[in-house]
Amino acid sequence: MNEPDDRPLRRRRRWPLFLFSFLAVISLLLHAVRFSRAREAAEMKRSYGELVREQPVAATKARRARFHQLRYFLDYPMAASYAAADLVRRLDGIAAPLRLVSVRIDPGLHDMSFELAIEADTVARRGFDDFLEQLGNAAAAFDIMATPAPAPGSGPRLFAVRGRVELQP
Amino acid sequence: MSWGKLARSLLQALAALAVAAAFVALDWYPTVRDLGRLRRERGDWDRKIRNYGAKAVDLEFPDAAEEDLLAQMDSRAFQALPPVDDDAGWRAVALTGLQQRILLDGIPHARFLFGNMTDAPELGSAGPERGDPLRGWIGGQTVAIQEGFSRARDPGRFYWRGLLGGQPSPCGQPANRSVCVVAMAPLPALLGFINHVSWDESRLEIVRLHLEPDLPHSRAWLVCRISGWIRGGAPLPGGNGENEGLRIDLDSPLLLRRVEPPPPRGSERRDLPPAPSERGSTVGSPW
Numbered sequence: 001m002n003e004p005d006d007r008p009l010r011r012r013r014r015w016p017l018f019l020f021s022f023l024a025v026i027s028l029l030l031h032a033v034r035f036s037r038a039r040e041a042a043e044m045k046r047s048y049g050e051l052v053r054e055q056p057v058a059a060t061k062a063r064r065a066r067f068h069q070l071r072y073f074l075d076y077p078m079a080a081s082y083a084a085a086d087l088v089r090r091l092d093g094i095a096a097p098l099r100l101v102s103v104r105i106d107p108g109l110h111d112m113s114f115e116l117a118i119e120a121d122t123v124a125r126r127g128f129d130d131f132l133e134q135l136g137n138a139a140a141a142f143d144i145m146a147t148p149a150p151a152p153g154s155g156p157r158l159f160a161v162r163g164r165v166e167l168q169p
Numbered sequence: 170m171s172w173g174k175l176a177r178s179l180l181q182a183l184a185a186l187a188v189a190a191a192f193v194a195l196d197w198y199p200t201v202r203d204l205g206r207l208r209r210e211r212g213d214w215d216r217k218i219r220n221y222g223a224k225a226v227d228l229e230f231p232d233a234a235e236e237d238l239l240a241q242m243d244s245r246a247f248q249a250l251p252p253v254d255d256d257a258g259w260r261a262v263a264l265t266g267l268q269q270r271i272l273l274d275g276i277p278h279a280r281f282l283f284g285n286m287t288d289a290p291e292l293g294s295a296g297p298e299r300g301d302p303l304r305g306w307i308g309g310q311t312v313a314i315q316e317g318f319s320r321a322r323d324p325g326r327f328y329w330r331g332l333l334g335g336q337p338s339p340c341g342q343p344a345n346r347s348v349c350v351v352a353m354a355p356l357p358a359l360l361g362f363i364n365h366v367s368w369d370e371s372r373l374e375i376v377r378l379h380l381e382p383d384l385p386h387s388r389a390w391l392v393c394r395i396s397g398w399i400r401g402g403a404p405l406p407g408g409n410g411e412n413e414g415l416r417i418d419l420d421s422p423l424l425l426r427r428v429e430p431p432p433p434r435g436s437e438r439r440d441l442p443p444a445p446s447e448r449g450s451t452v453g454s455p456w
Contacts, residue, residue, distance in 0.1 A: 019185055023192040030200040037207035044214035051218060055225045061424040063231075063239050065417040066332075068428070070246040072415065073329050075437050077367035077374040082439050084378050085364040089441055092356065092382055105378040106320070109328050109415060 080107040083167045087114060087139060094134040097127050101158065107167060114141070116161040128159065141165050228425050235427045242431070250333075251370055251397045252340040259283070259346045263395050266369025267350060274362040275354070277386075278303050282314070282349035303351055306388055310379065314349055317377035317392030321347030326376070328415045329396065340398030347376065351390040357444035359387050364441055371395050 052058075084105045092100055101117040120128055128146075135141045141163040231239065251262045260283050271279045280303050307314070320326060333343035350373075352362055359380070367373050373393035380389035417424075 016181070016185060016188075020188065023189060027192060027196050027200070030197060030204070034200050034203050034207065037204060037211060041207050041211045041214060044211060044218065048214055048218050048221065051221055051225070055221075055228075055230065057221065057224050057228055058419075060228060060231060061419055064424045064428055065419060067239055067242045068417060068423070069332050069415055070242050071431055073332055074246060074249055074431075076328075077372045078437050078439075080375050081367040081373075082364050082441075084375055085360040085441055088363070088378075088380055088382075089360055100382050103378070103380045103382070105375075105380075107375055107378075 076109075079167060080112070083107065083112060083165070087112065087165055090139040091116065091135075094131060094138050098131055109167075111164050111167050113164050114162070118159045118161060120157060120159065132161070135161070135163060139165060229427050231427065238428055238430055246333075247340065247398075249372060250340075250343065253344075253397045253399055259348075259395060259397065262397065263348050263371045263373065266371045266373075267366075270362065270365055270369060271352070274365060275358055276352050276362050278353040280307065280351040282307075282351065283346075302386075303353055303388070306353075307351055307390075310351075310390060313379060314390055314392065317349065317379075317390070318347050321376040321392050321394050327394070332415060333396075341400040342398065343396065344399040345394050345396040347392055347394055348373070349390055349392045351388075353386050353388045355385060356382055356387045357441075359389055360441055363389065363391065364439075366391060366393065368438055 084107060087105060088103050091103060095118070099119040101119050103117075104115045106113045118128075118131070132144060132146055135144055142165070144161065144163040146161045147159045253259050253262060263283070264281060267279075267281060278301070324330065327345060329343075350366065352359060354362065363375075363378065363380075366375065373391075373395055375391050376394050377392045378389065379391075381387060
């Protein structure tokens with residue numbers, strides 16, 4: 001007849017089991033959520049891979065970039081030759097009354113640097129500033145640098161002028 | 170409660186705490202950490218998909234016509250460069266076009282220097298019986314011409330190395346050599362020749378031009394680079410295969426649109442404006 005008295009005792013003895021079960025259930029839930037998230041992330045990664053395969057943005061851009069680069073490469077020699085010849089033509093057209101002694105042109109990838117030797121006598125020196133201005137306007141030159149202006153009263157003098165012009169294939 | 174029971178209860182409580190702590194430390198904490206990582210990873214992929222979708226919306230994907238154009242441009246670029254076997258091959262390629270061009274442009278005096286200054290065949294239309302007014306001038310320009318050659322040989326100035334290098338070609342490896350053309354003619358004819366110098370198959374690329382305008386004849390030398398495919402010979406020096414020098418902005422809107430067909434061959438050839446046929450005096454510019 002002492003059975004009812006034993007129940008609290010049995011309950012007390014089972015509490016470690018309850019505690020362990022509770023902890024295990026929480027673990028199980030956490031693992032279930034982790035599994036679900038991992039599956040979602042893997043699915044998204046797969047979707048991204050498919051998207052890249054089906055709509056290759058970077059590859060398309062790279063192929064187009066190569067197309068434009070090859071076209072530039074093919075057009076470049078003729079563009080450089082034309083630009084060099086045309087620059088000399090323009091320089092020769094604006095040089096008077098100065099005398100264009102020599103022209104050196106180094107074509108680059110997108111522009112050309114040039115160096116001129118200009119001879120000016122006493123009378124023509126006044127036209128030197130005009131020539132530099134024309135160089136910017138008629139020859140579309142930039143980054144123009146010239147040796148200092150000549151002192152009046154001396155004989156013919158040689159000037160060096162450097163600059164750059166755009167090269168457009 | 171006896172001391173014994175109290176001690177047992179305390180031990181049980183400590184054991185329970187130890188089990189709970191073990192769960193937390195060995196299972197819950199790593200799992201929660203993984204959950205955070207997976208959440209970030211999922212967010213990253215989501216963002217990537219959205220960004221990619223936005224990019225793909227702006228981009229016109231290639232159709233069959235554009236696929237053709239892209240393939241044609243590659244083969245056109247490969248065909249543009251002449252195949253050569255050795256230095257004699259380079260010389261032949263350059264000389265063939267130049268000789269014809271000099272005659273077409275009416276250049277009375279011209280010489281051709283291939284790499285060194287000793288080999289300078291006369292090419293001008295005037296012929297050897299008209300003397301050699303260029304010999305002395307070339308002698309005075311030797312140092313400057315050699316500087317031009319050094320510039321042409323500088324691998325850093327060969328802008329197409331990355332573009333041509335590393336591409337499989339049955340013709341061999343891309344390579345280049347430098348040549349110098351010296352010419353003397355009236356300025357309009359000389360400038361016409363300079364403009365036309367790259368029109369032939371050798372596609373001479375001017376690296377340095379030196380010109381001295383004078384009357385009646387102006388003089389010029391041009392150090393040029395000639396590129397080609399060399400069979401089993403010396404490849405392009407140096408370089409890491411990237412498009413050094415020639416770069417394109419991959420974010421450019423130009424790359425979002427389909428490429429346009431290039432203009433037909435030859436349309437890129439432009440002539441200079443003609444100089445007036447008669448000049449009023451012997452000084453000043455013909456233009």
